[in-house]
Amino acid sequence: xxxxxxxxxxxxxxxxxxxxxxxxxxxxxxxxxxxxxxxxxxxxxxxxxxxxxxxxxxxxxxxxxxxxxxxxxxxxxxxxxxxxxxxxxxxxxxxxxxxxxxxxxxxxxxxxxxxxxxxxxxxxxxxxxxxxxxxxxxxxxxxxxxxxxxxxxxxxxxxxxxxxxxxxxxxxxxxxxxxxxxxxxxxxxxxxxxxxxxxxxxxxxxxxxxxxxxxxxxxxxxxxxxxxxxxxxxxxxxxxxxxxxxxxxxxxxxxxxxxxxxxxxxxxxxxxxxxxxxxxxxxxxxxxxxxxxxxxxxxxxxxxxxxxxxxxxxxxxxxxxxxxxxxxxxxxxxxxxxxxxxxxxxxxxxxxxxxxxxxxxxxxxxxxxxxxxxxxxxxxxxxxxxxxxxxxxxxxxxxxxxxxxxxxxxxxxxxxxxxxxxxxxxxxxxxxxxxxxxxxxxxxxxxxxxxxxxxxxxxxxxxxxxxxxxxxxxxxxxxxxxxxxxxxxxxxxxxx
Ligand SMILES: [Zn+2]
Numbered sequence: 240x241x242x243x244x245x246x247x248x249x250x251x252x253x254x255x256x257x258x259x260x261x262x263x264x265x266x267x268x269x270x271x272x273x274x275x276x277x278x279x280x281x282x283x284x285x286x287x288x289x290x291x292x293x294x295x296x297x298x299x300x301x302x303x304x305x306x307x308x309x310x311x312x313x314x315x316x317x318x319x320x321x322x323x324x325x326x327x328x329x330x331x332x333x334x335x336x337x338x339x340x341x342x343x344x345x346x347x348x349x350x351x352x353x354x355x356x357x358x359x360x361x362x363x364x365x366x367x368x369x370x371x372x373x374x375x376x377x378x379x380x381x382x383x384x385x386x387x388x389x390x391x392x393x394x395x396x397x398x399x400x401x402x403x404x405x406x407x408x409x410x411x412x413x414x415x416x417x418x419x420x421x422x423x424x425x426x427x428x429x430x431x432x433x434x435x436x437x438x439x440x441x442x443x444x445x446x447x448x449x450x451x452x453x454x455x456x457x458x459x460x461x462x463x464x465x466x467x468x469x470x471x472x473x474x475x476x477x478x479x480x481x482x483x484x485x486x487x488x489x490x491x492x493x494x495x496x497x498x499x500x501x502x503x504x505x506x507x508x509x510x511x512x513x514x515x516x517x518x519x520x521x522x523x524x525x526x527x528x529x530x531x532x533x534x535x536x537x538x539x540x541x542x543x544x545x546x547x548x549x550x551x552x553x554x555x556x557x558x559x560x561x562x563x564x565x566x567x568x569x570x571x572x573x574x575x576x577x578x579x580x581x582x583x584x585x586x587x588x589x590x591x592x593x594x595x596x597x598x599x600x601x602x603x604x605x606x607x608x609x610x611x612x613x614x615x616x617x618x619x620x621x622x623x624x625x626x627x628x629x630x631x632x633x634x635x636x637x638x639x640x641x642x643x644x645x646x647x648x649x650x651x652x653x654x655x656x657x658x659x660x661x662x663x664x665x666x667x668x669x670x671x672x673x674x675x676x677x678x679x680x681x682x683x684x685x686x687x688x689x690x691x692x693x694x695x696x697x698x699x700x701x702x703x704x705x706x707x708x709x710x711x712x713x714x715x716x717x718x719x720x721x722x723x724x725x726x727x728x729x730x731x732x733x734x735x
Contacts, residue, residue, distance in 0.1 A: 242297065242611045244462070245538060247470065247493040248394055252613055257461040258491065263294055263301045264456035266490075267464040268448055268473065269351070271308040272332035273317045277513035278528070278543055279499040279506035281343060283466040285532045286496040288345040289662060290464065293610050296660045304455045305348040306448060307333060309355050310441050315430055325431055339516045342525035343532070344662040350455045354447045358433045361442040361450050364484055365422045365435075373483040378413035379425025379438045385418040388479045394493060395471040402471075420476050422446050445476040449484065452477075458485045467495040468505075497540040506543060514543065526663040527552045533616045533661050554624070555663060558654065559672055561627035561634075565651050566676035568634045569644040570718075572731050573666075573673040579652035585645055592646035595633045599650040602626035606657050616661060623661075626654050692721070692728045 242255040257263050267287040270276055276284075287303070294301050308314075309329045318325045337347075354361070365381055368374040373387045385391050385399065392399050399418060406417035414421075421443040426432035432439040452460050458481065465474060474493065481489040498505045501512045519528055522545075531551040535541045565571065584600075587593055602622045609618035630650050638644070658664030674685040691710060698706040711721050714730070722729045 240608075240611055242294075243613055244492045244494060245613045247495050248490075250396070253492070255492065257299070258459050261298070261300055263299045263461045264459065265291060265294075265301060265303045265462045265464065266448070266452045266456060266460045267303075267305045267348075268469060269305040269307045270332075270336055271311050271313055271444075272329050272336060273311070273313040274332060274508070275335055275515040275517045276339060277506060277508070277515050278519060278532075279466075279513065281339075281516050281528070282496055282499050282532050282537075282541075283464075284340060284345050285343055285529065285662070286494075286537045287464045289533055289537075289616065289660075290462065290494070290614060291346070292660050292662060293614060296656075297607075297611075302350075302456065303348040304350045304352070304451060306451045307336075307351060307353045308444060308447060309333070309353045310431060311444055335517065339520070342520055342528075343516065344525060344529045344665065350451075352451050352455065354442055357447075357450055357454065358442060360454055361446055362423075362433075362435050364450050364453070364480070365442075365446060368422065368480060368484050371483060373479075374422055375415070376437050377415070379440060380413055380421055381423035381437055382414045382419040383422055383476065383479060384415070385420070385479065386416060388483050390482065391418070391475065391479055394475050394478055397471065420445060420472065422480070445473055446480055448473075448477050449480040449489075452489075453481065453485065458489070459487075460490045462492045462494055463490040464494045464496070467497055470495055494537075496537040500540055500542045501544070503542075519548070523548050523552065526668060527555055529663040530555045530661075533663070534620055536613075536615055536617045538613075539617075558623055558627050558658060558664075559668070561630045562651050562654060562669075562672045563676045564634050565630050565647045566673055569638060569647040571644065571648050571651065571673075571676070573669045574731060575644075575648045576652045576655060576669060576673075579645070579648040580656060584649065587642040587646055589639050589642035589646070591633060591636060592639065592642040595629060595646040595650050598629040599626060599653040602629075603653050603657070610660075619657070619661070623654060623657050626650060626657075630654065688719070688730050692730065695721070696728060 243252045244255050245252050265287065267283070270280065287305070291301050291303050310325070314325050314328050318328045321328070365374065368383065369376070369381065374381055374383050392402060403416070403418050408414065408417050412421070422445075423435060423437060424440050424443055425437070426439040426441065430441070432441055452458065452463070463474070478489050500506060501514075504510060504512060506513050516528065527548060531548055534551060534554070584596065587596065602625055606619045606622040609615040609622065612618070630647065633643075633647065633650070655664050655669055670685070677684045691714070695707050695710040698710070714721055720731050722731070
């Protein structure tokens with residue numbers, strides 16, 4: 240069965256067939272770095288990361304590109320307000336964006352180009368669009384001539400005449416038609432600017448994405464993602480620019496995530512009802528926020544509130560508890576779980592152990608069915624919880640030897656893998672689960688072991704073999720083996 244994606248362009252689910260078999264070029268509009276991002280913005284970064292991780296899980300070779308808008312009115316205004324340079328603003332908020340994104344389990348894109356690094360490429364595309372008769376110069380600005388592009392409105396499903404009636408023209412603009420949009424802005428005094436054939440100025444916002452996707456994905460994007468608030472005018476304008484310049488289909492599948500609401504209203508900077516990710520992370524771990532953002536289908540609007548986050552924290556704790564219980568009861572370390580992911584499924588004789596292995600396999604196949612159906616994460620979540628319940632029931636029956644341990648490792652491995660694809664479980668959370676399983680002291684074991692091994696390393700450095708062997712043998716009696724590797728000593732809890 241093929242993966243099916245709801246395509247905003249055709250307004251229906253379609254079988255996913257990338258331009259080149261096995262390879263996927265993904266593009267998502269990045270942030271304008273003038274402020275901390277809020278939980279509504281975060282959804283638009285988490286959804287592409289979820290899509291990327293799932294496609295990789297399904298064996299695709301994904302190239303993911305996201306731009307950073309580092310020159311824009313909002314940045315210039317923020318710098319003026321604060322009496323600092325635009326560089327200061329950009330540096331501060333790009334760093335914050337990278338930190339917050341990492342806390343939410345969002346991996347860095349393969350390419351993360353910044354607008355100011357590509358001004359030359361932007362100028363050359365704008366020039367190309369003018370030469371092809373789709374743009375004109377006016378008062379130091381360059382505008383795209385919307386009437387010259389027949390497909391305008393096809394993504395948002397609106398006709399240009401209706402759009403024109405609602406369009407607003409700023410008095411500072413020199414366009415021939417209200418729908419025309421700026422490709423290049425002539426410089427105003429005191430603003431950062433670059434030389435161009437049309438005089439000093441800076442790139443418009445829409446053109447960035449057309450240039451970056453052409454430069455890094457060859458102008459043929461398999462999946463273009465973004466928030467539904469970007470459909471019009473931003474994505475409509477991207478299509479107009481790219482398709483009039485490259486003369487072919489720009490994007491095969493358009494995916495748009497729904498908004499995050501607060502008390503029934505869309506969260507937004509302009510609405511003043513936003514919660515920054517940074518503030519939320521002071522109260523909740525990133526993995527809980529990630530869980531919250533993927534617990535609903537991406538096309539469903541979600542409401543934000545502390546109750547919702549609390550509910551997600553409890554649901555995630557149920558999954559983690561079942562992992563911790565299994566590790567504790569079966570004396571499993573994180574290495575056992577990692578090994579079970581790589582090892583071929585082993586046949587076991589014990590019937591209950593076999594049943595658990597079957598439950599794990601069916602959880603994975605139901606996970607795939609849900610995710611293949613337009614990334615239905617909300618359905619997929621049920622597969623994780625069902626498997627967690629099966630693990631708990633199995634553990635409650637008590638250990639029946641080696642078979643029980645390997646079946647538990649297998650099931651925990653599958654549960655962890657699904658959580659890993661959804662982005663709220665990683666190597667670190669697995670280590671934390673292992674530490675929690677090992678010590679009743681809830682994570683005290685790890686730091687204590689680190690301390691003990693430090694003392695031992697110190698003894699070895701001083702050639703105090705009596706002390707270092709005493710520590711190693713003492714730990715062995717406690718069921719902990721120490722292995723000396725070139726990266727230092729490692730410890731592991733032995734199965735009993
Ligand atoms: Zn864009």
